[in-house]
Amino acid sequence: MYKVWILILSLLSFNAFSAPKSEPWPFWDKHTQSTQSIDHSQWQALLDAYLVERGENTLFRYASVTDKDKQALKAYVSSLADIDPRQYSQAEQYAYWVNLYNALTVDLILDNYPVKTITKLGGLFSFGPWGKEIIEVAGKPLSLNDIEHRILRPIWQDPRTHYAVNCASLGCPNLQTQAFTAENTEQLLEQSAHAFINSDKGAKLSNGKIQLSSIYDWFAVDFDGEKGVLKHLARYRPELTSFKGKVSFDYDWKLNKAN
Template structure:
């Protein structure tokens, strides 16, 4: 009976059946603000806590019996925690772009092989046909989507992806949207194909989340990306 109650409590708290996100939850809540700002100085002093979470991701990887949402949540969270590690391992720094091979360094252990942040993004997440991942993964920079200060969880993944996508698109510091002209993040340029389909344009995608309706013939411009550290 006690075991059943414990399992029910874990489910209610939102922890994945195949991965325990409790330590990652604590790491984020202790070092990331509700606005997505990271206290890197504090995290540097608590590097053992960060390394513990990284080790948990290395110890448990997705298996064939995992659901799509469990796999998506795992790799989104893995990308974000390993980005934190990459910055902390090279901290202090003013920008992740100052770190040599930040995205291509194969420092992430996945089973019997080592992979990079780029591999997770391009070879795993983008191939799962879920464009909203671009607003969930964080590149430790001001112009990136905010780093959520709690894990993405399989049970709540769709609502979380909807929320972060809406928040990013309507954030005036990331995008400036008017009916006849939009000045938007370069994310929409770099990954334009991920947001469009045979019957859906980029503006159609943005209009699903924008509080301002954009005309289909609106001018589209891209804002310069600010790579300053999100602290």
């Protein structure tokens, strides 16, 4: 009976995860023509110190982060929380939200380290921490889901956002070695899209079949459906232009940690 109960709980936990819809939050759909920039140098310093490249992955050295740098990360997150991003340009806002999402994710892992996967951080009946409100910006409590699915996806409507936000998992598009800025966003989005689609975790081609990241299944609507997914992939990997074979999906939720 105990084993049956554990199985039921695990199934409930897994089924609790479903791809959230893109639902705009009008409060955040405002911007100015300001040329003022937001400082992300603290985040860049942490990336420089703890993010390493290993094959097709970038991995974070969570176990090596010092107490001083953990506090530096929290200070950076707090500094972003004190900003009303609506007072900035759209380009500055996009970098703000991506960096905030990624910094919050790393902070969550560090607060709970060691952990094998981020999916274990959501509690007994939750698959991951994404629905929990963990920060307040401009007087609004926000979850990671709010940032990704109610701000980034609906306002910018750019499928490459899926290559920008990182969920601390091996199956996820890599956490970029550079902090996003208004000036480098386009370069980083193109760079990360190309790298992911040409990696096995993005699109593994073998014997006339292709195994795609589950991202292309969960969020197919952002790529204009199944045909749009293949068209998008072919843009960065021309060999897939005429692909007609069998498609499957997979995702590796193991933590993106460097040993």
